[in-house]
Amino acid sequence: MTRRSFQRLSEDARRNDLLEATLAVIADCGINAASARRIAERAGVSAGLIRHYFASKEEMLHAAYAHLIGQLISTAAEQADLGGTDADARLAGFVEANLSAPNLSDFKLSLWATFIGMIRSDAAYAAIHRDGYREFLEMLQVMIAPVRAAHELPATPADCRLLAIALNGLIDGLWLEGSLEHGLYDPRELAAIGLRAAEDILRLPEGTLLRHRAGQ
Amino acid sequence: MTRRSFQRLSEDARRNDLLEATLAVIADCGINAASARRIAERAGVSAGLIRHYFASKEEMLHAAYAHLIGQLISTAAEQADLGGTDADARLAGFVEANLSAPNLSDFKLSLWATFIGMIRSDAAYAAIHRDGYREFLEMLQVMIAPVRAAHELPATPADCRLLAIALNGLIDGLWLEGSLEHGLYDPRELAAIGLRAAEDILRLPEGTLLRHRAGQ
DNA sequence: GTCATTGTTTTACAGTCGTACAACAAGACG
DNA sequence: CGTCTTGTTGTACGACTGTAAAACAATGAC
Numbered sequence: 001m002t003r004r005s006f007q008r009l010s011e012d013a014r015r016n017d018l019l020e021a022t023l024a025v026i027a028d029c030g031i032n033a034a035s036a037r038r039i040a041e042r043a044g045v046s047a048g049l050i051r052h053y054f055a056s057k058e059e060m061l062h063a064a065y066a067h068l069i070g071q072l073i074s075t076a077a078e079q080a081d082l083g084g085t086d087a088d089a090r091l092a093g094f095v096e097a098n099l100s101a102p103n104l105s106d107f108k109l110s111l112w113a114t115f116i117g118m119i120r121s122d123a124a125y126a127a128i129h130r131d132g133y134r135e136f137l138e139m140l141q142v143m144i145a146p147v148r149a150a151h152e153l154p155a156t157p158a159d160c161r162l163l164a165i166a167l168n169g170l171i172d173g174l175w176l177e178g179s180l181e182h183g184l185y186d187p188r189e190l191a192a193i194g195l196r197a198a199e200d201i202l203r204l205p206e207g208t209l210l211r212h213r214a215g216q
Numbered sequence: 217m218t219r220r221s222f223q224r225l226s227e228d229a230r231r232n233d234l235l236e237a238t239l240a241v242i243a244d245c246g247i248n249a250a251s252a253r254r255i256a257e258r259a260g261v262s263a264g265l266i267r268h269y270f271a272s273k274e275e276m277l278h279a280a281y282a283h284l285i286g287q288l289i290s291t292a293a294e295q296a297d298l299g300g301t302d303a304d305a306r307l308a309g310f311v312e313a314n315l316s317a318p319n320l321s322d323f324k325l326s327l328w329a330t331f332i333g334m335i336r337s338d339a340a341y342a343a344i345h346r347d348g349y350r351e352f353l354e355m356l357q358v359m360i361a362p363v364r365a366a367h368e369l370p371a372t373p374a375d376c377r378l379l380a381i382a383l384n385g386l387i388d389g390l391w392l393e394g395s396l397e398h399g400l401y402d403p404r405e406l407a408a409i410g411l412r413a414a415e416d417i418l419r420l421p422e423g424t425l426l427r428h429r430a431g432q
Numbered sequence: 433g434t435c436a437t438t439g440t441t442t443t444a445c446a447g448t449c450g451t452a453c454a455a456c457a458a459g460a461c462g
Numbered sequence: 463c464g465t466c467t468t469g470t471t472g473t474a475c476g477a478c479t480g481t482a483a484a485a486c487a488a489t490g491a492c
Contacts, residue, residue: 008439008488030337031247036480046441048481057480110336116396117330120322121246133398165401173389180332182349185381224458224469252450262471264451273450 004046015053017043022064027110062124065115068108069132075103077139083212087146092212094143095198098171099178099191109179140164144202151204166201170194220262231269233259238280243326278340281331284324285348291319293355299428303362308428310359311414314387315394315407325395356380360418369419382417386410 009017021043026034036057040047054060079097083089097103119126141157141164148155148163171194178190185193195209225233237259242250252273256263270276295313299305313319335342357373357380364371364379387410394406401409411425 003441003486006440006488011439014439026333028337030334033337035478037478048442048483049440051481052439106336110333112333113329114333117242117326117328117333118246118248120326121244121249129396133396169389169393172392173385176388176392177385180345219456219471222458222470227469230469251448253448264453264472265470267451268469 006045011053014045014049017045018050018053018060019064019067022060023068023111026064026114027107031114058124062128065125066128066132068111068115069128072098072103072108072112073132073136073139079214080139080143082214086212087143087150088208089212091143091147091198092195092209093214094139095167095171095194095209096191096213098175099194100187104175104178104187104190106179106181109176137161137164137168140167147204147208148202151208153203163202167198170197170201222261227269230261230265233261234266234269234276235280235283238276239284239327242280242330243323247330274340278344281341282344282348284327284331285344288314288319288324288328289348289351289355295430296355296359298430302428303359303366304424305428307359307363307414308411308425309430310355311383311387311410311425312407312429315390315410316403320391320394320403320406322395322397325392353377353380353384356383363420363424364418367420367424379418383414386413386417 018039021039022034025039025042029038036050037047039060040050050057050060054063076094076097080090080094083091083093102108115125116129119129141160144160144163144167145155145157148160174190174194174197178185178187191213192210195213198204199206199209234255237255238250241255241258245254252266253263255276256266266273266276270279292310292313296306296310299307299309318324331341332345335345357376360376360379360383361371361373364376390406390410390413394401394403407429408426411429414420415422415425
């Protein structure tokens, strides 16, 4: 018996590989088929290594969920940052990022749904969900305030929080329908639909957000 | 060894018990813990019996998903029927049913999400999802037409289909946010929010749907 | 070049999984 | 009451599960 040759990786790199492999296997094979052995194989690693980075497979799944949420949020935050100091552009970028690739994808939706299905029976998933939701809402609220203020609309924290909730509902609904790929609207249209609806919800003049659309 | 005493049930009754037990275990314990043995125990039956009603556990899961979708749709259809021949009341009832108990629940959301997470890796789930979505859309389209016509608004099948898609997105988004129980709005308000937004989407006079609200 | 460290593989194990099938008993029918 | 049908139970089996731990080898320090 000759042993497999291998390469030592930094803790961060290997951990990341395992998390990405976990997500890939769940999305491609389903959560039921996502065994430790299959995930390890996908990561190009032996099954035993998992326990070197995570206390249990369950802990790795929790970390993978947090990893996914982090990707979704940071992708949106990065696109918002492309707007620089322009409040309208920042908000538009944030909304658009959530309604276009890579956040808009059946891959991510499949994972999101799988984990959402577990928050009822596992408090760890529920906590990760709650934290991500809070962070998302807070970012929205912070971005909404200056946009509303610039158009001389009420923009107290309380106002903006309610608007953030409504906007989050809109984004979630459109993201869900778009990612489910019902083929009912061109994915490229989705961001425009969302930006237009966001203007309505925030009572902004027509085009305030839409003219900052990056795609197309 | 003395055998457990048991009762023979009709095929329909036993099948239904097994499907309900399947859903209950998935929601309460998570899909990973939903083994055939645990499901059988929940149904008050031995594990071997499953194979008498379903060719495999997988087939039972598929049937359970279809069962859930059927519940969601028929609950909404029944509440629509309470509106009798009044087109406005029928549509309002349909929308409201999807935004209040029993359709609005963390139990049902948990199941819905779990199955949605599997449509990417299993064609059988995808087919069930597609069929349910089509049926839902068609019901909306049929109910929208007379409401629009009564207010002398365009109501061709093409018009109503687009409106049904938009309305479905709204319902899905609100249902999702409401069922996730973020505690951000009173569940009783949700139906009112949805009816009000539906009036906007369909360009109906204020109160057209809202005054048919059954709850409260 | 040698050694120590430790990331990685391999093997082993007890438990659980889905399921096939034989034994049984509940209910229907005469 | 006896007999037949078949819904239901109990058991057995091989495959797979998560995980513990020993054996090993890649890398860095000197």
